[in-house]
Amino acid sequence: MKVHSNRAWLFVLPVLISVAFSAILPLMTIVNYSVQDILGPTQKVFVGAEWFKQVLRDGDLHGALGRQLVFSLAVLAIQIPLGIAIALAMPAAGWRASLTLVLLAMPLLIPWNVVGTIWQIFGREDIGLLGRVLNRFISYNYTQDPTDAWLTVLLLDIWHWTPLVALLCYAGLRAIPDAYYQAARIDGASRWAVFRYIELPKLRAVLTIAVLLRFMDSFMIYTEPFVLTGGGPGNATTFLSQYLTQKAVGQFDLGPAAAFSIVYFLIILVFCFVLYNFMRQIGTNERKETAP
Numbered sequence: 001m002k003v004h005s006n007r008a009w010l011f012v013l014p015v016l017i018s019v020a021f022s023a024i025l026p027l028m029t030i031v032n033y034s035v036q037d038i039l040g041p042t043q044k045v046f047v048g049a050e051w052f053k054q055v056l057r058d059g060d061l062h063g064a065l066g067r068q069l070v071f072s073l074a075v076l077a078i079q080i081p082l083g084i085a086i087a088l089a090m091p092a093a094g095w096r097a098s099l100t101l102v103l104l105a106m107p108l109l110i111p112w113n114v115v116g117t118i119w120q121i122f123g124r125e126d127i128g129l130l131g132r133v134l135n136r137f138i139s140y141n142y143t144q145d146p147t148d149a150w151l152t153v154l155l156l157d158i159w160h161w162t163p164l165v166a167l168l169c170y171a172g173l174r175a176i177p178d179a180y181y182q183a184a185r186i187d188g189a190s191r192w193a194v195f196r197y198i199e200l201p202k203l204r205a206v207l208t209i210a211v212l213l214r215f216m217d218s219f220m221i222y223t224e225p226f227v228l229t230g231g232g233p234g235n236a237t238t239f240l241s242q243y244l245t246q247k248a249v250g251q252f253d254l255g256p257a258a259a260f261s262i263v264y265f266l267i268i269l270v271f272c273f274v275l276y277n278f279m280r281q282i283g284t285n286e287r288k289e290t291a292p
Helices: 008-034 050-056 059-089 095-109 112-122 129-134 146-174 178-187 191-202 204-219 223-228 240-250 254-290
Strands: 036-038 044-046
Touching: 008 036, 008 254, 036 254, 050 254, 059 146, 059 204, 059 240, 095 146, 112 129, 112 146, 112 223, 146 191, 146 204, 146 223, 178 191, 191 204, 204 254, 240 254
Parallel strands: none
Antiparallel strands: 036 044
């Protein structure tokens, strides 16, 4: 008779306690605030779903959501293919591979607020290299032109986070057994065929992680545009996280801000669920096509 021991749960218990204090309890507090009108430290009035109705009818929220979706989709459309291309071009071994990995990882080591400050200086037309070069050919001013501001934030995010996608793809490529490449050489497969039928399918799990990480992170972007443009000019770079901060901190509307936090969380959850199932469906279809 096999004896089962539950002592292993003792090792998991600290993690569960940490998650409870860092995630579950704050979430319950937000849910509590979202259905009440906070009149004072000890005065609260139950309002039900009133704050949710108010948030969902908010035109500024709809605008921020539209800007956020366009930004996140642009991030995925650029960073995922670019990360794959960089990973394919990187050396497979030797000191060149080590040097490339170190240089590629450097942007990931810079804090978010410092990244915003770097690009704030970099994009200035008087002392910034990017601003001075661009103004020789086109009119560029990210502090006054909404399009320039939005594109600058997008370029900032590409520079900061594409290395993460490249490193994930590089690790996935290095994990592919050499037998697949030997078989492809014997069959006379082209470089595109090797990528299409060997590398890309083997990267499916890695790409799923990369897509989910980059979508969630870009959908919650706050520090970089706040430091770079302050959400302006106008509302050009005011994304959902900044809109939430304005509600909670700027206007101190705790009830609507709490309701919006829950809506924000559900939006991210739904989109991640859709993206995850979409990536899985693509993998399933490809396996059916390649099955004998």
